[in-house]
Amino acid sequence: MIYARARRPRAGWCRRQIRLAAWIAVAALLLLFSALPGRTQQQECLACHGDQSMTDASGHSIAVDGKTFTDSIHGSLQCNDCHAGFTGYPHPDKPAPVQCGKCHADESGNVAGSVHAQASTHPCTGCHGNPHRIFAKSDARSTVYPLNVPRTCGNCHGNPEMAKKYGLPNVFSMYMDSIHGFALSKEGLLVAANCQSCHGSHHILAHKDPQSPTYKTNVPGTCGKCHAKIDADYEHGIHGKAVAAGDLKAPVCTDCHTAHAILQPTEAAFRMQSTPICGSCHTDKFSTYRDTFHSQLGSLGGYVETARCWDCHEAHDVLPASDPASPINQKNLVKTCGRCHAGANVSFVQYQPHANARDRQLNPGLYFVRLFMNILLISVLTFFVIHTILWLVRARYNQVKSKSANGGKDA
Numbered sequence: 051m052i053y054a055r056a057r058r059p060r061a062g063w064c065r066r067q068i069r070l071a072a073w074i075a076v077a078a079l080l081l082l083f084s085a086l087p088g089r090t091q092q093q094e095c096l097a098c099h100g101d102q103s104m105t106d107a108s109g110h111s112i113a114v115d116g117k118t119f120t121d122s123i124h125g126s127l128q129c130n131d132c133h134a135g136f137t138g139y140p141h142p143d144k145p146a147p148v149q150c151g152k153c154h155a156d157e158s159g160n161v162a163g164s165v166h167a168q169a170s171t172h173p174c175t176g177c178h179g180n181p182h183r184i185f186a187k188s189d190a191r192s193t194v195y196p197l198n199v200p201r202t203c204g205n206c207h208g209n210p211e212m213a214k215k216y217g218l219p220n221v222f223s224m225y226m227d228s229i230h231g232f233a234l235s236k237e238g239l240l241v242a243a244n245c246q247s248c249h250g251s252h253h254i255l256a257h258k259d260p261q262s263p264t265y266k267t268n269v270p271g272t273c274g275k276c277h278a279k280i281d282a283d284y285e286h287g288i289h290g291k292a293v294a295a296g297d298l299k300a301p302v303c304t305d306c307h308t309a310h311a312i313l314q315p316t317e318a319a320f321r322m323q324s325t326p327i328c329g330s331c332h333t334d335k336f337s338t339y340r341d342t343f344h345s346q347l348g349s350l351g352g353y354v355e356t357a358r359c360w361d362c363h364e365a366h367d368v369l370p371a372s373d374p375a376s377p378i379n380q381k382n383l384v385k386t387c388g389r390c391h392a393g394a395n396v397s398f399v400q401y402q403p404h405a406n407a408r409d410r411q412l413n414p415g416l417y418f419v420r421l422f423m424n425i426l427l428i429s430v431l432t433f434f435v436i437h438t439i440l441w442l443v444r445a446r447y448n449q450v451k452s453k454s455a456n457g458g459k460d461a
């Protein structure tokens with residue numbers, strides 16, 4: 051060692067030299083230890099991989115940005131905390147794949163049991179991106195920062211080829227145009243629902259799996275994490291009770307709102323399309339509603355301020371007419387109709403929003419009026435058909451008769 055070279059002795063100077071030598075020895079030992087296999091310095095790997103133009107034999111970049119890496123959440127780790135098996139140089143060309151599960155066992159186990167178990171080359175980098183630029187999820191630079199999640203999932207779920215290959219809908223664009231996507235991307239609202247809010251992050255399951263938060267009967271709870279009041283109303287209503295009792299024919303939030311293309315319910319587009327929403331299940335009530343003034347007004351287009359199903363029934367706390375708390379209970383009709391018809395009274399609400407002229411039991415008056423009108427119509431038609439036929443026969447008879455009177459020549 052050059053520093054330990056012997057010099058001509060002088061008392062104070064000599065002690066200083068010994069102390070210096072001791073320090074250097076310690077520093078050298080430290081360096082030596084950290085260079086041993088199992089504790090490779092970042093700087094040592096970065097001496098080569100820090101060169102931003104570095105590529106492997108196939109031209110693929112193998113450069114690592116040391117500055118960003120040090121900033122990242124793993125900045126204090128050594129390279130070989132992740133890249134195991136680097137014992138000497140030249141190191142192996144194809145090192146063993148990195149096992150994040152060594153330190154993140156929960157996440158790793160959850161991904162392994164999810165739909166994404168086979169989804170990409172590395173089970174973690176598909177969502178967490180460049181493994182040398184991972185930041186805390188609360189850091190805006192993170193790929194899983196709430197505002198970045200849709201883009202991250204959208205890298206695959208907004209890709210038409212991948213959608214086709216796996217037979218999945220291209221949900222990314224639908225989501226971005228929805229009220230949640232708008233709130234997130236345009237308003238930067240951190241609490242708006244992103245993909246992770248409804249699907250979770252690591253244990254993502256297909257919606258047909260009863261364990262999934264997107265399984266039909268779990269949907270109200272999933273939306274209800276944020277929309278608590280509406281969920282409570284819904285659970286109180288007949289639909290919520292039916293679903294809770296296992297009736298899968300009754301609607302959950304997504305049957306009426308969709309999952310990814312959720313519109314603001316005040317938007318004309320929602321109000322115009324929503325009659326079929328209730329109507330797709332209650333086909334009988336839909337067709338009778340279609341016959342009424344309220345519906346015909348709505349279907350003229352443009353004008354939407356008429357009564358939709360939920361204006362009379364409520365959207366979430368839907369109750370049968372027999373329930374005294376229901377807005378369509380006989381006792382509450384004046385109030386219900388009165389919201390729009392100022393001065394509505396008991397006689398006004400005798401008007402039947404679902405009058406069914408085909409149902410004799412339910413609407414006898416209407417039934418007989420309709421029957422009479424139909425009989426009248428048919429009689430009149432039959433009379434005129436017979437009349438016309440007789441008239442034609444008569445005309446032909448006259449024609450033939452006048453022909454023979456003229457000696458076979460036409461008149």
Ligand code: HEC
Nearest residue numbers: 090094095097098099106107112129130133136143144145
């Ligand atoms: C002397 C320069 C040098 C040093 C020091 C070095 N590497 Fe490499 N590394 C290379 C080269 C060259 C390749 C490309 C091999 C090839 O062409 O396949 C490579 C490839 C790699 C790969 C594989 C890339 C791939 O294509 O799969 C990893 C991972 C890697 N190095 C990690 C490390 C780590 C971790 C360290 C520190 C312990 C380190 N390297 C130190 C030169 C170096």
Ligand code: HEC
Nearest residue numbers: 092095096099111112114124127128129132147148172181
């Ligand atoms: C948090 C774990 C982690 C740490 C720490 C880490 N890496 Fe990596 N590195 C990965 C993963 C994951 C890959 C992707 C390849 C794989 O699956 O093994 C990778 C890939 C690489 C590659 C190949 C590049 C490529 O695109 O294929 C190089 C080179 C590399 N790392 C070098 C380093 C160096 C140098 C350090 C230290 C400065 C380091 N890594 C620290 C996880 C890590």
Ligand code: HEC
Nearest residue numbers: 150151154157158161166173174176177187194246251252
């Ligand atoms: C399908 C996308 C996806 C995959 C694949 C994925 N993650 Fe995540 N990860 C996320 C999201 C989204 C978050 C943010 C979760 C949150 O905000 O609660 C996250 C958060 C994390 C966190 C922070 C957890 C916390 O609650 O603080 C860790 C650690 C993590 N992931 C590790 C991993 C590991 C390890 C793998 C691979 C085994 C992996 N992730 C695979 C999407 C993913």
Ligand code: HEC
Nearest residue numbers: 123131132148149150152153174178181184185186187188
């Ligand atoms: C040697 C152990 C180790 C390995 C291997 C490792 N990590 Fe980490 N990881 C950590 C530590 C320590 C933290 C910091 C935890 C903290 O601050 O709460 C962390 C934090 C994270 C976070 C941020 C958590 C948050 O608060 O949002 C993510 C995401 C993450 N790691 C993903 C990965 C991925 C992906 C891999 C594989 C490429 C990986 N980790 C490999 C030790 C490791």
Ligand code: HEC
Nearest residue numbers: 165169170176177202203206216245246249254255256257
């Ligand atoms: C690296 C690409 C990739 C990323 C990133 C990704 N996915 Fe996937 N995802 C897939 C693939 C591929 C499948 C189909 C897996 C299969 O069917 O085997 C899938 C399946 C799914 C399914 C199940 C579909 C079904 O019913 O079968 C859901 C839900 C899902 N992903 C949600 C997400 C969410 C949420 C994120 C973001 C947190 C995300 N994915 C990120 C590739 C990805």
Ligand code: HEC
Nearest residue numbers: 200203204207218221222225243244245248257264304309
């Ligand atoms: C408000 C909650 C919510 C949000 C936000 C959300 N999803 Fe979904 N997602 C669902 C529900 C519920 C389903 C179940 C199928 C359905 O009802 O259409 C689903 C189904 C899926 C499917 C599978 C489709 C199928 O037919 O199996 C994929 C893939 C998916 N979502 C990905 C995403 C991605 C990517 C994002 C973010 C861009 C996202 N989702 C945002 C609730 C949500």
Ligand code: HEC
Nearest residue numbers: 229233241242243247272273275276303304307312314315
């Ligand atoms: C992570 C919390 C969260 C979850 C989970 C969530 N939402 Fe939302 N949702 C919001 C926020 C925040 C807004 C407000 C956006 C705005 O007004 O800009 C919103 C807005 C809405 C709106 C428009 C309301 C209005 O008055 O304009 C509807 C409808 C809606 N969500 C339905 C759903 C449905 C259905 C689900 C489940 C499939 C769901 N949400 C899950 C947070 C959430």
Ligand code: HEC
Nearest residue numbers: 270273274277280281284301302303306315316324360365
């Ligand atoms: C039977 C269909 C249906 C079901 C089920 C349903 N909604 Fe609605 N929702 C509607 C209609 C219709 C509106 C518009 C109400 C209005 O304009 O008065 C609405 C309005 C909303 C709004 C806007 C705020 C408001 O009260 O006007 C939110 C948020 C919402 N629903 C969330 C949910 C959630 C969360 C669930 C599940 C717990 C759910 N909805 C279940 C039909 C439904």
Ligand code: HEC
Nearest residue numbers: 288292299300301305327328331359360363365368369370
């Ligand atoms: C996915 C199908 C579906 C949709 C969509 C739907 N319903 Fe229902 N609804 C049902 C089922 C099933 C029941 C019966 C529940 C029971 O009796 O247990 C029901 C019950 C009712 C009842 C109680 C009266 C009765 O016949 O039992 C009313 C009122 C009602 N729905 C109104 C509405 C309104 C208003 C909408 C739109 C905002 C709507 N429904 C949307 C399936 C649906």
Ligand code: HEC
Nearest residue numbers: 328329332335336339357358359362370371372378403404
């Ligand atoms: C103008 C207010 C109004 C509108 C709009 C309206 N309804 Fe009704 N609905 C009522 C009243 C009042 C009753 C109870 C009397 C009856 O059965 O005719 C009722 C009864 C019902 C019932 C049976 C309830 C029970 O307990 O027997 C269902 C189901 C129903 N409506 C569904 C719908 C659907 C679906 C729509 C939209 C296509 C709709 N309603 C539009 C006022 C309305």
Ligand code: HEC
Nearest residue numbers: 343344355356357358361362386387389390398399401403
């Ligand atoms: C959301 C508002 C709204 C509700 C609730 C509502 N209507 Fe209407 N109704 C209208 C509008 C708008 C018109 C057409 C404009 C007009 O003539 O006033 C209309 C027209 C009518 C008409 C024909 C025109 C007339 O004024 O004579 C009758 C009858 C009627 N409604 C009865 C009812 C009854 C009964 C109820 C309660 C079961 C009811 N409406 C609830 C908005 C509503």
